[in-house]
Amino acid sequence: MTRSVVVGVDGSPSSRKAVGTAAREAELRGSGLLLVHAFGRPMPHVPPGGPPWNPGGSGVREMVDGTMAEAEQLVHRVAPGVGIARQVTVGEPLVVLEIASRTASLVVVGHRGLSAFGHLLLGSTAGHLAAHARSPVLVVRGRDEPEGPVLLAVDDSPSCAEAVRFAFAEASLRRAGLLAVHAVREGDADAYDGPADPPFVTRDERRLLAHAEQVIDTVVAGPAERHPEVAVRRLPVVGRVRRALIDASGDAQLMVVGARGRGGFAGLLLGSVSQALLHHAQCPLVVARGPESTR
Structure with a gap:
């Protein structure tokens, strides 16, 4: 039922x-x-x-x-x-x-x-x-009867899985596209794992963007195969998480975030980012929780 x-x-x-x-x-x-x-x-x-x-x-x-x-x-x-x-x-x-x-x-x-x-x-x-x-x-919250894609905040934590599942299902129900966003800050060490990249080397924005896009590809690959009817657009970003999401929400009909995360969306609902989204997102916001988040 x-x-x-x-x-x-x-x-x-x-x-x-x-x-x-x-x-x-x-x-x-x-x-x-x-x-x-x-x-x-x-x-x-x-x-x-x-x-x-x-x-x-x-x-x-x-x-x-x-x-x-x-x-x-x-x-x-x-x-x-x-x-x-x-x-x-x-x-x-x-x-x-x-x-x-x-x-x-x-x-x-x-x-x-x-x-x-x-x-x-x-x-x-x-x-x-x-x-x-x-x-x-x-x-x-946000404007009445918004249009546009479903906006998915992507990170590479296990708890993101429920947000991804919900976002694809909602995009399918709404017959909308899906915009997957992952933000990497300039000092994100996860994007630099080789010996040629010591901490004092100037960061290469192209490599940061490539890392962000790789995270998105990894996270959405399976759901995208299960939902071929959903057109997926990837938006890798170098910069602040809250600003990236708030800006992208201006063209979205729904934003979907996980309950917890790490990397680009660490502490999403534990501090200032959550407050920014709750008070400044320009479209409705869904917090999706997986089984591991309800314990």
Whole structure:
């Protein structure tokens, strides 16, 4: 049975955008859509008559029902054939979404929100969700209905495999091309493994680019054979990782990155690069996790 797409709902503009994206993703996969709303702490603008952590409280149930009904109407407009389920529960939104991710094909969240979901992808919480979700996580940001290729951030670590698999599958579903990017910094010693290249020798940009392209070729070779319908373009880059990805995202409809990496994308979701992508990527961002990353 096809696993459902899960989306966090709080009634904010960002959440509505996430619901629309999640509906399209569910339609692409031929799956159902689960709308999730969680009460984890007092909500702003709570109507009088009941505590905000009690969905059955007077006024609160009506507000939640209205928010969920609005989300369902949006799904019907965007993807009329998608089946919808609701989950309204008490709990920290991150914990609730992590639990839902265990049986999901994808978790979709907005970049900003009104309630506890509003802080979901700001600061360290982004790393928390990426570290614990059992399915890929799609962060909705950037322009509406982007077009272009699926952008894949390539590194040569084992954890990149799930990102590669997801990116090719998504490109196939979307009937889009795939742009594979690997960045090498000028001081990357991995690109120089011969005795003729001591540390004090001036780096040759052509050799760095050749090394980056070799990494891309090695990583995408197998999936490209399995997906001949996906046109692959390689983009080796010498320079800063975050700038390379943010610039390339301007022409992409989706960016896919692994949960962890080394080489050009070391610490992708552990520090400044993750913050740069979450706040400055120009298209939706997927963090794809492999089995070794969920331990």
